[in-house]
Amino acid sequence: xxxxxxxxxVAQKAxxxxxxxxxxxxxxxxxxxxxxxxxxxxxxxxFLKFAQxxxxxxxxxxxxxxxxxxxRGADLVxxxxxxxxxxGARVVLAVARRQEASAASSELLxxxxxxxxxxxxxxxxxxxxxxxxxxxxxxxxxxxxxxWGIMDAFLRIGVEKSAxxxxxxxxxxxxxxxxxxxxxxxxxATIGYNYVDKRIGDLVDELTAxxxxxxxxxxxxxxxxxxxxx
Numbered sequence: 001x002x003x004x005x006x007x008x009x010v011a012q013k014a015x016x017x018x019x020x021x022x023x024x025x026x027x028x029x030x031x032x033x034x035x036x037x038x039x040x041x042x043x044x045x046x047f048l049k050f051a052q053x054x055x056x057x058x059x060x061x062x063x064x065x066x067x068x069x070x071x072r073g074a075d076l077v078x079x080x081x082x083x084x085x086x087x088g089a090r091v092v093l094a095v096a097r098r099q100e101a102s103a104a105s106s107e108l109l110x111x112x113x114x115x116x117x118x119x120x121x122x123x124x125x126x127x128x129x130x131x132x133x134x135x136x137x138x139x140x141x142x143x144x145x146x147x148w149g150i151m152d153a154f155l156r157i158g159v160e161k162s163a164x165x166x167x168x169x170x171x172x173x174x175x176x177x178x179x180x181x182x183x184x185x186x187x188x189a190t191i192g193y194n195y196v197d198k199r200i201g202d203l204v205d206e207l208t209a210x211x212x213x214x215x216x217x218x219x220x221x222x223x224x225x226x227x228x229x230x
Contacts, residue, residue: 028152028174031145035181038134038141042189045127049196056124057203059086064210073218087123087203091116091211095218106219113211120207124200128193135189142182149175 063079063086070076077096080089094116095109153171 026152027148028145028178031141031148031178032181035138035141035145035178035185038138039181039185039188042131042134042185042192045131046188046192046196049127049131049192052126053124053196053199053203055085056087057199059083060088060203060207060210062086063088067210067214070217073220076214076217087120087207088210088214090120091207092214092218094119095215099218106215109215109219110212113215114208117204117208117211121200121204124203128196128200131189131193131196135186135193138186138189139179139182142179142185145178145182146175149173149178 063083066079066083067076067088070079073096076092080086080092080096083089084093091113095112098109098112149171153168153175156168156171
């Protein structure tokens with residue numbers, strides 16, 4: 001039995017998300033545009049965070065390798081000056097600057113190092129709130145578009161005095177595609193947030209462990225060997 005060409009065309013349009021989006025109007029169209037922008041932003045943040053964390057991890061490990069056999073605080077600070085792009089180097093310099101002001105115990109230097117590590121963590125967490133907001137809000141934005149589309153379908157039924165498919169199908173199609181677009185934005189955002197957050201946590205743990213060694217090296221060094229001390 002040969003399929004009806006008209007039915008084939010309808011089925012093809014019903015399975016075309018882009019066509020349904022372009023055919024949307026009013027509030028649903030605004031919702032879809034917002035979700036498309038959010039989905040594109042998710043992938044942009046993915047790329048930026050991957051590049052940032054790869055750079056930070058590489059710089060940290062390079063600095064750690066350079067400081068493996070450094071016995072003196074002066075040498076450690078000199079290495080930090082040459083690796084200013086490394087999170088570890090910035091922690092060392094923060095501790096060394098504190099020693100410039102006055103003599104400090106290991107406990108105080110450790111507190112300064114922890115504060116510097118927190119600063120590095122905050123730097124690495126840039127854009128993460130945006131990713132989290134998209135992950136949590138996108139499904140609800142899509143749901144809003146769905147509810148609006150269903151309301152529009154009921155209004156059409158009231159105006160046309162008919163519940164036939166030609167009357168309600170366009171509005172219902174817009175409603176369902178809004179939900180789909182919300183999930184398209186939210187699912188990658190959730191996966192990306194968890195992945196990036198795990199990598200940031202690993203970076204901070206590695207930085208914290210190394211900073212303990214650097215603090216001890218600086219605390220045991222002769223004060224006169226610190227180039228920051230006048």
